[in-house]
Amino acid sequence: MKKPNAPQPKTGGPTPKGQCAKRVSILDAAADVFCREGFAGASIDEIAMEACVSRQTVYNHYREKETLFMAVVQDIMDRANGALFSILATFPDNGDNLEDDLTAFAVRLNKNCVCNHDGKFIRKLVQTEGERYPHLFEIWRQQGPGKIGTALSALFARLSHVARLDIDDFDLAAKQFLALVNADLPMNSFFGGVPTDEELEKAARAAVRTFLRAYGGKPAKGAGQVEELREEPV
Amino acid sequence: MKKPNAPQPKTGGPTPKGQCAKRVSILDAAADVFCREGFAGASIDEIAMEACVSRQTVYNHYREKETLFMAVVQDIMDRANGALFSILATFPDNGDNLEDDLTAFAVRLNKNCVCNHDGKFIRKLVQTEGERYPHLFEIWRQQGPGKIGTALSALFARLSHVARLDIDDFDLAAKQFLALVNADLPMNSFFGGVPTDEELEKAARAAVRTFLRAYGGKPAKGAGQVEELREEPV
DNA sequence: GACGAATTAGACAATGGTGTCTAATTTTAC
DNA sequence: GTAAAATTAGACACCATTGTCTAATTCGTC
Structure with missing residues (x-):
């Protein structure tokens, strides 16, 4: 029952542009349709149409609907993960201008990880298909943006060494920071549109103000050596 | 997927008789299946099966799939709305024991409105079908739990008259309160299971502590009762 | 018990989806 | 230029679902 034309694994060299372009095109279209219609509601024909590709080509690249779905998920996860870590790398590393720096960071985070297309897709996905594909949810929590909390936790711990922060539970603080940052976003960002830069900025600043x-500010009531911090065990 | 025909409805208590019982049974089953499978993935046969009712009866009561879907939405919205307002009525009205009272309130809110079956359904619904049925989202935001924010805002305003609260933007504070209360909930409450009472209590207390x-504590700089204000920052 | 309304199982057409297959055509590689 | 591979359109079998219809059966009520 093997197909006569088994696709050769390309040896990493100059992969044919046409083929690769089709793959990407299909993946993009599938992400779109799956996100819009859900797994059950998405039809291969619609995906093929949107990818400007024949249905058979879809089946050639991805054996069946579920395979395609998983590939889409993996793709989006990878992209989202990359974006997430590139943003996390811009977390402030000094306390000179905490409010502004944290606000700008929150804006970047929301704009590039939470409110963008991929973020929306992943959230929707985990809610709608997480029950049917439990390992999806597992992957998300372990390797995907689900671990944003722990990453942020470490960054806050680092920051607390050089800034006035009175945090005892970094994990909790990180979760609360994320929650606050999303608290005041307009709700239509749930599906339809991306919030404007002004909305993002406003929401982020309000969140950071409350967070701070x-x-x-450490207590700093009794002592005078608040400028430079002593080393603290992690 | 269940027993083909079990004539006994599963709901306890005062069972409505006759056709009314069937209606309720259908509505319950439909809510279940729609929530699990989404609109496109839900099949009338499955709903009829789960309601222990013939397919034709479903069509007799609700003309077509979309009618049934809307009826389910309306039903859940009404229930959720009732629960929400009964919980909002228990918002603390004095500042004698703010942390405990707010924590208990947050637990009630999460347990009966956010983390329960209806809350989960509505959230999933708005995310998955909000795009296809925009007026769903509109109804939710106007008459449903979507307005929890504004209601809470008024309650915080009331509370601030009799308690030490330094809030300048009640609307924002309400949103942040809600966000914080959900920040530390275990993520599996997203779909699978309801968090335990311990998890709810822990999350609520952490949120309220940060919120407070x-x-x-109003500035109260002129007065001398500062010692009670902030204790043990560790 | 009897009558009418509700319910039931099942058949049914229509529709739309998946996944396979083929034969023709285009693209790519050599 | 040629051969191999990829792509295409279209037909196809198969299946699930929606919504209708009918004829038998049960239920509620008198």
């Missing part, structure tokens, strides 16, 4: 009201 | 660190 809760966690900002 | 940010908003609790």
Whole structure:
């Protein structure tokens, strides 16, 4: 029952542009349709149409609907993961201008990881298909943006060494930071549109202000050596 | 997927009789299946099966699939709305024991409105079908739990008259309160299971502590009762 | 018990989806 | 230029679903 024309694994060299372009095109279209219609509601014909490709080509590249679906998920996860870590790398590393720096960071995070197309897709996906494909949810939590919380936690721990932050539970603080940052986003960002830059900025600043009201500024009442911090065990 | 025909409805309590029982049974089953499979993935046969009712009866009561879907949505919205307002009525009205009272309130809110079956359904629904049925989203935002934010806002305003709260934007504070309360919930509450009472309590207390660190305690600089304000920052 | 309304199982056409197959055509590689 | 591979359109079998219809059966009520 093997197909006569088994696709040769390309040896990493100059992969034919046409073929690769089709793959990408299919993946993009499939992401779109799956996101819009859900797994059950998406039809291969619609995907092929949107990818400007014949249905058979879809089946040639991805054996069946579920295979295609998984490939889409993996693709989006990888992209989202890349974006996430590139943004996390811009987390402030000094306390000179905490409010502004954290606000700008929050804006970047929301704009590139949470509110963008991929973020929306993943959230929708985990909610709608997480029950049917439990390992999807597992992958998301382990290797995907689900671990944003722990990553942020470490960054806050680092930051607390050089800035006035009175955090005792970094994990909790990270989760709360994320929650606050999304608290004031307009709800239509749930599906339809991406919030404007102004909305993002406003929401982020409000969140950071509250966060710093809760966690900002060490007591600093009794001692005078607050400028430079002592080393603390992690 | 269940027993083909079990004449006994599963709902306990005062069972409505006759056709009314069937209606309720169908509505319940439909909510279940729609929530699990989405609109496109849900089949009338499955709903009829789960409701222990023939397919024709479903069509007799609700003309077609979309009618049934809308009826389910309306039903869940009404229930959720009722639960929400009964919980909002228990919002603390004095500041004698703010942390405990707000924590208990947050637990009630999460347990009965956010993490329960209806809340999960509505959230999933708005995300998956909000695009296809925009008026669904509109109804949700106007008459449903979507307005929880504004309601809470008024309650915080009331509370601030009799408690030590330094809130300038009640609307924002309400949104942030809600966000914080959900920040530390275990993620599996997203679909699978309801968090345990311990998890709810822990998450709520952490949220309220942070909230009160940010908003609790009016400046009160002129007075001398500062010692009670902030204790043990560790 | 009897009558009418509700319910049931099952058949049914229509539709739309998946996945396979073929034969023709285009693209790519050599 | 030629051969191999990829792509295409279209037909196809198969299956699931929706919504209708009918004839038998059960239920509620008198």
